[in-house]
Amino acid sequence: MRIPRVLGPLLGGPVRSSASRPWRRAPRFGATRGIVTVLLAGAVLAIASGTGRAQTPEMITNVQIEGNAQTDEALIRETFGLDAGDRYQVDQVRQGVRNLWRQGLFRDIRVSAERSDGGIALQITVEENPTLLRVRYDGQDKLKEKDFAEVVQLVPGQLVSPAAVDQARRDLETLYRSKGYLLAKVEPELLGERRADLTFRINEGKKVQVEKIRFHGNEHVASDALRGVLKTKEDRWYRGGDFKEDVFDEDKERIVARLGEDGFVDAKIVDVRKTFSENQERLFLDIDVEEGPQYTVGKVDLDHGGEIPENRLRSAILLYEGQPFNTALFDESTSNLYSTLHEQGYIYANIDVRREPQDDGSIDVDWVLTERDPARINRIIVTGNTRTKEEVIRRELRVAPGDIFKRSRVIRSQREVFQLGYFNDIQMDSKTADRETGAIDLILNVDERQTGTASLGAGINSQAGLTGFLQLSQNNFLGNGQILSLRAEFGRFRTFDLSFTEPWLFGTPTTGGIDAFDTRRRYTEYIESRRGGGLRVGRPFPWLDYSSVSLRYSLAKYELDPEPGYEAEIGNPDPTTISALTGTFFRNSVDSPFFPTRGTSTRLVGEIAGTALGGNEDYFFATISTRSYFRTVSKFVLSLGANAGWLTGLDSANDVPFWKRFRLGGISSYGVRGYDDYDIVPNELFPSTGGRTFGIVSAELRYPVVQAVQALAFADAGNTWEGPGDFNLADLKRGAGLGVRIDVPMVGQLGFDYGYGFDRTARQGGPGWEFHFQIGGQTF
Incomplete structure (x- = not known):
């Protein structure tokens, strides 16, 4: 006989929903989901048999599955949990139905x-x-389908449930809220019985702008101070006021943290009310805070039994008795203590921080330090160096096996290896090598970058005309860290340069190098030829970090031939030989050799040439250049630079080689953008004659568009004068504009600048724009 039905509601399941009409909107969780009908035996069997005594559960003889067109029968049996040979029990049948329903595969389940x-x-x-055939979106404008694909977990071919559709709807609305579209609404439409198309109809609404942020309940901390820590800002003409839920959630934590800085340790946000303007485009935020009592710092204790002097540890603590209890300084003090311990090798140290509120409104603080033994470095393991020889990496490290593990030296080692310029990224990691002694293995994982470059191109400017060039360079020659460079330039500028540098001469940090060059440059007024070479040697500067000194001897033959019509201006100088010694001091503390974000690079150069060295010219010049980098808001980096130089003859101040004089302009080392190369000179009547003194100041604001591309805005100002007494900051030639820097593998860094020269003379065509192109170190 057939056992009477016991409907789904008896099991606590949902009631029936209509499956005969298309789904116009996916129901939310807790709403109707379909039929769950169960025909159970259990207690009914006892009634049917006319007995009131307990019976042993009967055996299940067979479980038959029907209606599954796509769902694997084995999956249904496994999920249901009962099969032939099991004892029949009502509770287990109910649980089996629940298990099937949770799969989200069915709109109706019947068990008889x-x-x-x-x-x-x-x-x-x-x-x-x-079965889902396709997913479509209708009405979107500000966001694209690729944005939706990151949050919607529905794909064609899967069985789609109302719950899954509703989850996708909520995910889309959450995505819009995260982008500032608080009023966005998404309506799903699922059409089809067995095979269905799903369309999300989207009404984005307008992006809501924050009109006002108001605080209530803050009696001691000013509202402006609280608003100042928020990333959510009020809409102003100079900035937007977008509201994003995830950012505001973080802002609420910032509010509590800011109150804690003034001693309100128990502060909390009681309520946040959001109201909209009539047109629903402006948002008013009212934030209710509860400050609670203001605490002060009570006793400050430090308990430790290690070898680090207590005064060194106490210098890390930023809290003092009697001041308001600043939670930020409290956290920073704990972090400083850990840094101090790690710097001395106590990486396994533990700090137990105890805060005890007192009846007088103060909080006593006690840092209890358990230092344990300092950790030593067991091995240094280098991985990822597919080209660079391991020795090249290891010689830059400031740590060695057997050393006490000091955090600052490890970080410095990472920086020194990165400054080589051979790697895209360097990751430092460690693992315990010996649990008894605490010794650790230091792991250095490098990601090699392309260090060789090959450039072939052409350019044009008013000075050089049309030029072509070929440049081959390898900054990590054969993986040994050596630098080999060859450059050839053709056209009005003809150049052949060859240089080789060994950074570790004789196995010591001594730089040695040799240069050879043959150059012929044809300008409007004259032709300049020089041929020669040089030897270089350098060492790290022992008393100043990040610094080095070098000395170069060069011997070159110079010839200067005036073009027809310029003999009176240029004269007809005889070929001359210059024998010179050049000393350089260089300090470089920037954090990246490619796109720095902080640090300073400074170079001092002094050169003396004279007959005592075997040449025909006697002169001295000195230059200084410096550039500093500062992180600002968001990812913007501000760069400030300055250059200055002075040239004088040893016999007479004006008796200096014609070609050694300073001519500014362009994007070179003496560059002022917005002006043509070498076009800024002291005397407009003699544009080919440079000055003996110059000064340049420069500012750039850079932004990383992507990892290898930076956009920039710049402002330059500079000029050159005949002598130091003519130096005048009010007489600077100004330029400003926009540019971009692109790091291209196998080519180097490309630079494109478009600058406006505000003070260009009539000879220079008056105020106007100038385009500058740079590839590697070459400018056009």
Whole structure:
């Protein structure tokens, strides 16, 4: 006989929803989900048999599955949990139905039971959710389908449930809220019975702007101070006022932290009310805070039994008795103590921080330090160096096996290896090598970058005309860290340069190098030829970090031939030989050799040439250049630079080589953008004659568009004068504009600048724009 039905509501399941009409909107969780109908035996069997005594559960003789067109029968059986040979129990049947429902595969589940010879036969009849054919979006404008694909977890071919559709709807609305579209609404439409198309109809609404942020309940901390820590800002003409839920959630933590800085340790946000203007485009935020009592710092204790002097540890603590209890300084003090311990090798140290509120409104603080033994470096493991030889990396490290693990030296080692310029990234990691002694292995994982460059191109400017060039360079020659460079330039500028540098001469940090050059440059007024070479040697400067000194000897033959019509101006100088010694001091503390964000680079150069060295010219010049980098708001980096130089003859101040004089302009080392190369000179009547003194100041604001591309805005000002007495900051030639820097593998860094020269003379065409192009160190 057939056992009477016991409907789904008896199991606490949902009631029936209409499956005969298309889904116009996916129901939310807790709403109607479909039919769950269960035909159970259990207690009904006792009534049917006319007995009131307890009976042993009957055996299930068979479980039959029907209605599953796509769902694997084995999956249904496994999920249901009961099969032939199991004892029939009502609770287990109910649980099996719940398990099936949780899969999200079915819109209807029926279980019927029928007594057969020897037990109970079960039949599970399922009605599957429709198969998703495609997902469409309608009405979107500000966001694109690729943005939706990152949050919507529905793909064609899967069985789609109302719950899954509703989850996708909520995910889309959350995505819009995260972008500032608080009023966005998404309505799903699922059309089809067994195979269905899903369309999300989107009403984005306008992006809401924050009109006003108001605080209530803050009696001691000013509202402006609280607003100042928020990333959510009020809309102003100079900035937007976008509201993003995830950012505001973080802002609420910042508010509590800011109150804690003034001693309100128990401060909390009680409520946040959001109201909109009539047009729903402006948002008013009212934030209710509860400051609570203001605490002061009580006793400050430090308990430790290690070898680090207590005065060194106490210098890390920023809290003092009697001041308001600043939670930020409290956290920073704990961090400083850990840094001090780690710097001395106590990386396994533990700090137990105890805060005890007192009746007088103060908080006593006690830092209890357990230092343990300092950790030593067992091995240094280098990985990822597919080209660079391990020795090249290891010689830059400031730590060695057997050393006490000091955090600052490890970080410095990472920086020194990165400054080589051979790697895209360097990751430092460590692992315990010996649990008894605490020794650790230091792991240095490098990501090699392309260090060789090959450049071929052409350019044009008013000085050089049309030029072509070929440049080959390898900054990590054969993986040995050596630098080999060859450059050839053709056209009005003809150049052949060859240089080789060994950074570790004789296995010591001594730089040695050799240069050879043959150059012929044709300008409007004259042709300049020089041929020669040089030897270089350098060492790290021992008393100043990040610094080095070098000395170069060069011997070159110079010839200067005036073009027809310029003999009176240029004269007809005889070929001359210059024998010179050049000393350089260089300090470089920037954090990246490619796109720095902080630090300073400074170079001092002095050169003396004279007959005592075997040449024909006697002169001295000195230059100084410096540039500093500062992180500002967001990812912007501010760069400030200055250059200055002075040239004088040893016999007479004006008796200096013509080609050694300073001519500014362009994007070179003596560059002022917005002006043509070498076009800023002291005397407009003699544009080919440079000055003996110059000064340049420069400012750049850079922004990383992507990892290898930076956009920039710049402002330059500079001039050159005949002598130091003519130096005048009010007489600077000004330029400003926009540019971009692109790091291209196998080519180097490309630079494109478009500058406006405000003080260009009539000879220079008056105020106007000038385009500058740079590839590697070459400018056009």
